[in-house]
Amino acid sequence: MTGEQDWRDGTRCVHAGLPEPAPGEPFLPGPVFAAPYHLDPWEGPSASPNGYGRPDNPTRRLLESAVGELEGGDCRVFASGQAAITGLLLAVLRPGDVVLLPADGYYAVRSFATRTLAGIGVDVRFAPTAGPYPELDGVRLVLLESPANPGLDVCDIAALAARAHAAGALVAVDNTTATPLGQRPLDLGADVVVASGTKALTGHSDLLLGYVATRSAELLTAVTDWRKTTGAVPGAFDAWLAHRSLATLDLRLARQTANAEAVARTLVARPDVAGVRWPGLPDDPAHPVAAAQMRRLPGLVSFDLGDADRVARFVAASRLVAAATSFGGLHTTVDRRAQWGDEVTPGFVRLSCGVEDPADVVADLTAALDAAGLSCGTPTTGPDRRR
């Protein structure tokens, strides 16, 4: 018999966080809806792990053990990715501290840093995910995001963690695009993982979730206290839905990656599509590091259709590709990131592959691009076409 530590991804996802089998009990217990719980009249809250819903919920704890198993650390879930990431930043950083963030990372984290963190006296600095990185002496926390959303550049997490630790800095990695099956930052030397579980991790476009995972007792206590006092917890039903969805993570990612490969190869071959990025393409700038570091590649492809109007024509002509933000869901979607304020070109598109049949997606995408025609005035030829 193989031990749990030998299980492969599909098995780990199906079993993650489930209670020991017990006759008459379900595989995954249903959501426990409670604000207060009954207390022992004599012993009070010390008699049970469940006292009040903000710090304590059994459905949430099962989800945390599941995500913790997949990431290889202790986990705390939050009401959204933003709640988890801002929670970690505010729990760790103090006025005068220096924080280094990805210049091309998730937009809402960067705007939180330049507004709120800088506003309380944190020294906020940025470096592009692909580098170069500055000297890290004096830095308190380095937040990495690899692959970065939406540009899909990557960084060498192990090398940067070693550099950061030598300089006395903590390293956090936003693992949203990769998911814990794509890479395990704690194994690569990161001190803490932060992520949105809204995206590929849960993958059904029906809930918001975030989490922090770490092997450091000190960071876990800081984050747990932060969550308990600020209260950004997911509800029991969302926690249960998320846990239910985790069982199919391996299957969903396998199809999304296969679809991304088919889509990327189709797009790269078209003279009317510029700037195709997918870390699995052999000549993508992110390929060498991604191939060495990642266990599987994301279902995200980015490219440029030149202008907003052509993107709209493409989406309108497609039967399978929906316009929507977020990513990692069952349905193939595209998001024109400039409409949200990302500093990208107007025709920059992040395409999130769903779990449809790859042949159908490629046929639909091809027909929709043919129908959308060309944009007015954006260069789509030349040596940099694939960048």
Ligand SMILES: *Cc1c(COP(=O)(O)O)cnc(C)c1O
């Ligand atoms: C979506 C996302 C977040 C924020 O997560 P929410 O669940 O939307 O709050 C953070 N980081 C990355 C990389 C994301 O893609």
